[in-house]
Amino acid sequence: MKKLFVVAAIGCLTMLTFSWGGCDSNTETPAPVDETKKSENGNPSYDPHRGEGKFTKVEVGASLDAAMAETGNKVFGVKCSSCHKLTEEKLVGPGWKGVTARHSPEWIMNFMTNTDAMIDKDPKVQAQLEICLVRMPNQNLTDADARALYEFQRKNDGVK
Ligand code: HEC
Numbered sequence: 001m002k003k004l005f006v007v008a009a010i011g012c013l014t015m016l017t018f019s020w021g022g023c024d025s026n027t028e029t030p031a032p033v034d035e036t037k038k039s040e041n042g043n044p045s046y047d048p049h050r051g052e053g054k055f056t057k058v059e060v061g062a063s064l065d066a067a068m069a070e071t072g073n074k075v076f077g078v079k080c081s082s083c084h085k086l087t088e089e090k091l092v093g094p095g096w097k098g099v100t101a102r103h104s105p106e107w108i109m110n111f112m113t114n115t116d117a118m119i120d121k122d123p124k125v126q127a128q129l130e131i132c133l134v135r136m137p138n139q140n141l142t143d144a145d146a147r148a149l150y151e152f153q154r155k156n157d158g159v160k
Pocket of ligand 1 (some may be wrong): 136
């Protein structure tokens with residue numbers, strides 16, 4: 001009888017540990033999805049490659065625009081560095097290393113300028129939100145600042 005109790009206690013502890021697994025565990029069971037309506041995020045009108053916002057085609061040079069990247073670096077220091085590192089390490093939000101490989105330029109530009117709508121709709125952002133537990137606030141960027149930030153992210157990802 002005593003032995004049974006110990007086994008049950010260990011079982012409970014294990015379950016607790018898993019459900020308190022912290023920042024990067026997802027213990028919620030997703031609601032059942034109607035397969036006939038399913039797209040990547042269950043919203044057929046949303047384009048997960050481009051995101052949602054005014055940018056449909058972002059012109060990106062083969063090599064880096066160093067002046068633009070420098071402007072982006074300055075904006076980063078003022079508006080983004082409190083939550084984002086330039087490495088892969090998460091701070092409040094995900095680290096920026098590799099961000100230009102994770103998303104298309106249009107997606108990133110739309111996310112930076114239309115943050116709220118994309119947090120609500122984008123499957124990749126929703127996955128991040130579950131990890132970070134913080135909604136990225138809208139940063140009120142001008143189009144030029146957003147583009148400069150993208151150039152800075154390219155520089156951070158090794159574009160020369
Ligand atoms: C208050 C914290 C905070 C600030 C400030 C912030 N972000 Fe974020 N950012 C986040 C969080 C958190 C996420 C993950 C998505 C979510 O949970 O909303 C994110 C996600 C991102 C992503 C997607 C990253 C990926 O790997 O998918 C980009 C790009 C981004 N932010 C750009 C910016 C830019 C540009 C700025 C500055 C102009 C900025 N962020 C300022 C918190 C912040």
